[in-house]
Amino acid sequence: MFVDLEKLKEIVREAGEIISQANLTPEQIRSKTSQKDLVTKYDVEVQDFLESRFQELWPDRHFMGEEQVEYRYEQRGFLVDPIDGTSNFIFGIPHFCISVAVLEQGEIVQGVVYNPVVDEMYWAEVGQGSYLNGDRLKNPDFALGEAVFGVGGSPYDPNSIEPTVRLIAKIMEEGDIRRLGSAALDLCYVASGRQGGYFEFAINPWDIAAGLLIAREAGVTVTTLDGEEPPLTRTTSILAAGPKIYAKIKNFIGF
Ligand code: 2AM
Numbered sequence: 001m002f003v004d005l006e007k008l009k010e011i012v013r014e015a016g017e018i019i020s021q022a023n024l025t026p027e028q029i030r031s032k033t034s035q036k037d038l039v040t041k042y043d044v045e046v047q048d049f050l051e052s053r054f055q056e057l058w059p060d061r062h063f064m065g066e067e068q069v070e071y072r073y074e075q076r077g078f079l080v081d082p083i084d085g086t087s088n089f090i091f092g093i094p095h096f097c098i099s100v101a102v103l104e105q106g107e108i109v110q111g112v113v114y115n116p117v118v119d120e121m122y123w124a125e126v127g128q129g130s131y132l133n134g135d136r137l138k139n140p141d142f143a144l145g146e147a148v149f150g151v152g153g154s155p156y157d158p159n160s161i162e163p164t165v166r167l168i169a170k171i172m173e174e175g176d177i178r179r180l181g182s183a184a185l186d187l188c189y190v191a192s193g194r195q196g197g198y199f200e201f202a203i204n205p206w207d208i209a210a211g212l213l214i215a216r217e218a219g220v221t222v223t224t225l226d227g228e229e230p231p232l233t234r235t236t237s238i239l240a241a242g243p244k245i246y247a248k249i250k251n252f253i254g255f
């Protein structure tokens with residue numbers, strides 16, 4: 001038994017209400033590392049809410065969140081992105097989520113990703129499968145030409161612009177692409193088959209931890225773009241796809 005998933009989902013749903021009722025004004029937005037890396041009053045408010053509820057219920061677990069002053073990785077605890085897809089949130093594009101992963105001895109054992117706009121709760125426990133609300137998820141293992149492929153691209157990481165565009169061009173010889181703006185939801189969409197795959201050259205652990213488990217539990221292969229296990233300690237690349245598309249992209253990249 002890790003944490004009570006029903007309780008965890010209930011708290012995340014409550015946190016979703018903070019976002020749904022938000023009334024964002026320009027003075028509540030500030031930039032972090034660059035003009036393209038933004039945080040709002042609500043990112044901080046949601047994180048504070050989750051941290052205080054988690055500490056009440058599970059005081060022996062560390063809390064790690066994106067909006068902390070310094071990210072300090074712990075083997076056991078919660079790894080949280082209070083709003084993944086902050087730019088979408090700021091511009092009023094209704095595609096963002098709360099992402100919470102539970103870690104035990106460095107492994108992701110439970111994950112919850114919640115989009116409050118459409119009331120979609122994705123969740124998983126290791127070895128127990130993954131779900132969207134009440135429905136079990138299974139990646140349909142499309143061929144590249146049968147699905148749309150999610151990409152993430154990084155103005156915050158100039159070195160990755162060219163390889164990103166090259167890989168997109170390769171994919172577009174056979175398939176269509178999407179750039180939706182939330183890594184956590186991208187992974188959940190691969191789990192359900194809404195997207196056949198997803199890649200991004202530079203993404204942070206809190207963006208991908210919960211979605212990674214949800215995707216794997218649905219039969220998705222998830223690695224870095226070199227075929228390695230994505231680290232939870234630092235920024236990483238990521239590739240997630242059903243087996244057929246994964247093999248194809250692996251071949252394109254040549255790892
Ligand atoms: P965020 O919304 O939590 O900031 C979109 O491509 C994805 O990139 C989102 O999941 C977004 O997470 C993430 N992202 C935003 N700023 C980033 C940065 N400086 N480095 C890496 N990923 C970032």
Ligand code: CA
Nearest residue numbers: 066081083084
């Ligand atoms: Ca965020």
